[in-house]
Amino acid sequence: MTTVTPLPNALVAATRARAFAAAARRLDRPAVAAALDAAALDFETDTPGTLDGVTITNTIPSGAYLALWDAETEIEDNPVSGLPCNFAGYIRQAIYRTWPEEPAPLNPGSATLAAQETGLRARLAVVRDGLDAARHPGDVAALVDCLVTLHRKLADLADAVTADHARPDVQSATAAEPFALDLAGCTAYTAAILRTAHAKGLRPTWGQDRGNARRIVLNAPGPNGAFGSIQIGKRTGKVLRAEVIPGNDRAAIHATGTNAVRTLIASLPTHP
Template sequence: MTTTPAQHAAVIADALAAVVRHRTKPGPARNALEHITDLLDIAVLAFVDSEQFADPASTAATDVPVDAALALQDAETLASDNPQTGLPRGFTAVVLAPVTGRAPELPAPVDPALAQLAQQQTTLCSRLALVEEWLLDTEHPEATADYVATSLTLRTRLAHLATAVDNRRPASQR
């Protein structure tokens, strides 16, 4: 089944909202996570609406609806301001992959000193790159939710790894 980039972005945003919604449990992060899912729902609607009112003559593949862009930016900010959500920086980047036509950028390498941590980082980045490349596949929308969940898990693991590496450094090097 082939879909338009905006339709595929809506599917990814919806899957991401479902994953975040699943993480929402009573606790200090609950309100922030609920607000983030609301923002992801706004992005879904913005992508759907952009399809309804799209100019058929337009061939611009990189047009991101303003409402979607703002909602995703607000979700990122909210997650950053509330680290107890457990959502890593850049977690919404997968939503824009179909619209931009390229997989999101990988998190910056943390250059761990220990060989074991370096190997973990390499493995996680390789897996993340592969999964996020698969997210561009519009022929198998039934796999999108699993890819989104895996992407978020890998990005979270990389964020934890970066924190662990940073905590191992002397305070003078941080």
């Protein structure tokens, strides 16, 4: 009798594949579910190869590779299914350790929509962290359901942003001041906060670094315009703290941590 010894990361990939298969069935996509079940079975029954006596840990079995490709192709051909087109990347991440590309920035002209985008991307980052650590099938299934829901909400928000951009006042404002801040090294959560600051009319720009932190300068126009700064970790790209003065002769408001800074920026009035 042949002994099968799959690697732990292959079993993690199999658990995720079965969770996405269950989601596909609930969305009435039996072909996608069947392909994902086939991928899961291959992950569970494949014994990894070796090279010069060293076990190869970062490859996907050929059967699973083809099954994931079939599932993704089905979704790409029918994008209204409710699953994100890159969903198989969440399964491959267990092997390759690289998350799929995030949805493209929406760049809303409305502060309300910008705050919604910030919130959804923040929740997506939290769910990804949870999925990375989860091993129990029930926990994985719950997190996969959250991922599907968040991607769907981002897609719905993208439609709302497109409709909002069609308004003449938003078109002129967007054309006058496009969001062009270099976000290299920033996390998705940080980038979303900075986009909210831009949508609020705070005109975020890079300032001089301070110690281990990079500094974003905020400077809304007018005597009642808010100004201040946001500090971002050089190594982590995460928001550390912020100080905002909401107008001349007003007391400074301080916030520490990404959630508090997001709340602070979202609470500020929009400046023209």
